Amino acid sequence: MKATWFTVEEVDNKTFAISEYNHWEKVHSYLILGNKIACLIDTGLGIGNIKQITDSLTDLPVKVITTHVHWDHIGGHSLFDNISVHENDVEWMRNGIPVPIDNIKINLVKGVRKELLPENFNINDYDIFKGEPRHILNDGEKINLGNRELLVLHTPGHSPGHICLYEKERGYLYTGDLLYKGTLYAFYPSTNPNDYYKSIIKISKLDYVDKILPGHNDIVVNKKLIIEIRQAFEELKEKDLLKHGSGLHEYSSFKIKL
Template identity: 25%
Template sequence: MTGWFSKKALDPTLTLITEPFVHPYMSANIWHLKGREVDLLVDTGMGICPLAPEIDTPSGKPLLVVATHIHLDHVGSLHEFAERAGPRQSAAEFARMGDAATYAEEFRGLEGAVSRLPYPGWCREAYRIEPAPLTRILAEGDIVDLGDRRFTVLHLPGHSPDSIALFDERDGLFFSGDAIYDDVLLDNLPDSDPDIYRHTMQRLLELPVSVGHGGHGPSFDRDRMQEIARGYLGIG
């Protein structure tokens, strides 16, 4: 429905898209970056309303959609797009989008799942995620090339075993998914691993980020990212 999404242009090339009527626990950031030759969409939200019509990539220009991991709030609308990339660790699951991988059942059972109905007759109990087989599988060290930007894929597990991020080594632009974000970090999901997450945080302390755009919360600079990582590690 019209008005389900909120958009905020951070600069002429980058737009933040959110779903403000989704419960804060499930409401994730969607990032649209306009490249010279290819546009990039990082994550796709809940899939409650169609996302593709909100993306203003010109007709004929390629759009690559990258899922940072397979949790429901990041892959809901992935099936709407032709070029779908995601992490190697969960690649086979994208063709199924089962509850065990996505945690879709958590949303179906969440009181206050939405603060406004997306359309008449909608009910959370009928929520499901459409299968979206990957057309490209991403692993540590792979390159996502937009023509004027080249992102290196980083495998940063802990929140989930398949968490990946995109890092432009030239200027430090970082799309971190749920590997790190400026909000309460979740490490208690069935597929989370706090010990592995600690290794990821140690790695992030050394990453020369200029600005990070996470899967939740506000964007952050390197100082703030290091503060979040140190807080998780308990080193002040």
């Protein structure tokens, strides 16, 4: 199903990927329908109105769960009033991301053809969400949607409060920016390469993963990618390269920038 800006794909009949393929980051948000409430994992870039998409897919109240507070995952947060975030990223949500807004605007429209942008989008009106979350998430917390349950896994490294969400019954692992096909970023001052490695180890120990549902690029990801990325981090650590400034390390289907 195509929308003006978003592409909606069914993972199953109660789980939807809401993707922004016209942007170079190819960002994915995920709508998960329970019996009582729906969960929206991240809200994308903020170029299109993601609430119009969720409203078209469900009448349930929507709870937004933030994988991490980076501009490309909180763009539609202002459209919702029930927002959750991990305690280690809450300061950025309250006070703003320490990145100049002009830099973000450049990245937001870089390479995007004007005719693909929504008619009502104006870059001059674009701003980064700041606000008070309704709920602070903790590692190991379970979120009950009514006949569906998500486990919060604190997976720092890409950001201090980055989380993954694990739905054991279906074997779904929503990985945000921790894991996907493409370049994994752990070179910013706010990132931590060693924490990133520990987070990869953490998710590699999950009992059952059938689908990896990432925050960027291809949404068809072989679960073996977890082990491949873990092995890459292990190799970097052994070579004393698991640190800021060691450069870009290339592998078959991903890269690690440190």
